[in-house]
Amino acid sequence: MRAFGFLSFGHYGGSPAQGGLSARQMLHDAIDIGVGAEEIGVNNASFRVHHFARQAASPMPLLSAVAARTQRIEVGTGVIDMRYENPLYLAEEAAALDLIADGRVALGISRGAPEAAERGWESFGYTGSTDPRGADIARAKFDVFLKAIQGEPMTRAAAQPYMSDAAPHAPLAIEPQSAELIRHIWWGAGSRATAEWTGQLGLNMMSSTLLTEATGAAFGDLQAEQIDAFRTAFREAGHTHAPRVSVSRSVFPIVTAQDRMLFGARPGEGSDQIGIIDGTRSTFGRTYAGEPDQLIEELKADAAVQSADTLMLTIPSQAGVELNLQILESFARHVAPALGWKPNTEGPVQGDPVS
Structure with a gap:
């Protein structure tokens, strides 16, 4: 594991008296977590994107704010739902963000997950599907x-x-342009077929938090097969640069009594789950919670974590800045070094060489 980051869903809402967050507080917390994560040496700060829901939805202002207050940490998404996007406007925003961040963008994009709204992208004006x-x-x-x-x-x-x-009737490209932006684009893949397509395009791959297959094999093993398919397709397509691959996990190191109270074992969380999403039988990854030595052994046995270069920790964003930074620091101090990680002191990591 050469890099690790966090993935925040950006939930808000509920009664403030019961710990609920306003949208404003959620966004400010997200910025502060990103800044604090960089101080710990974390490599990536990424945020989910969902529409018509009390979750983070418009990532560019948030990513720009985090980028403007940091110098080394990548800023990214997991993932932008392309069904809702104007591709040319997104191209302008993405290039501007990459320039603001000095190339520290890790922009995850995909078809998108199920949304709160029925065919909500049509309300954004994108019909014809x-x-x-x-x-x-x-x-x-x-x-x-x-x-x-x-x-x-x-x-x-x-x-x-x-x-x-420009000369009259001359061809015009979108402005601004960021020359290396194409190397900072990730596709969120939930199946082997999509992983192969991503590799053929020469993009980076974010392996989804769920896979649209259920063979009885462990989630990590299925995901590792998907990663192998991606790298094979990448190589066979003739791409020669080094691609990146990330996987996401819920990981909670237990190092204090408070950790044990908050993250101690709960029924069903220590094993993979099978469910139906978009009408497809799918496999969802387990939650890892335990003392550092236990987590190290379990993550070393997770084939996908070992195969990917980047591990994204899904964090309970509603729990506030202090607790989330504590989770990240505990992982950085007690778990990540045993998996091969070193604190980020220079900026984004490079991908694995094509072999």
Whole structure:
């Protein structure tokens, strides 16, 4: 494990008297957790994106705020739901963010998970999907996004361009451009087929928090097979740069009496779960909670954690800044070094070489 980060769902709502958060407090907490995580040496600060729900939804202002207050930690998403996005506007925002962050972006994108709204992307103006899950428009818009961030022309100049040095009717690309942005794009893959497609495109891969298959094999073993499929497809497509792969886990080191009270073993959390999502039988990963020595052995036995270069810890964002930084610091101090991690002192890690 060369890097670890955190993934926050950004929940808010509920009664303030019972610990509920306002949207404002959630966002400020997220920024403070990102800043504190960098001080610990954590490599990545990422946030989920969900619409029509009391969760983080518009990531660019939040990521820009974290980037502006930090110098080394990556800022990212897990994941942006492409069904809801204008691909050209997202290309502008992503390039601007990458420039603000000096290349510290790890932008996870995918078709998106099930949402609170029924076909909510249509309310955003994106109609025409014949797939009940909207995967067709997500892939089509992502293709436009990739072309845009790589400087391909998206339109032509006017006959008399206003405030522009472009020649009349000359091809125009999206501005700004960030030359290395394409290397900072991750696709969230929940199946082997999607993992292979991601590898063929030469992107980085975020292996999903669930897999749309249930063979009886352990979640980590299924995920490791998915990672192998990604790397094989990447290599066979002829890409020569080094790709990145991340997996997500809920990991709670128990080092104090308070930790034991909050994160002690609960029925069902210590094993993988099988469920139905989008009409597909799927496997969900287990929660890891225990003393550091126990966690080290369990994570060493998790094939996907060992195969990926980056481990993302899903954190209980509603629990506040202090507790979340305590979880990250406990993992950084007592668990991560035994898995091969060193504190981040220079910036984003590089991917594994193609072999």
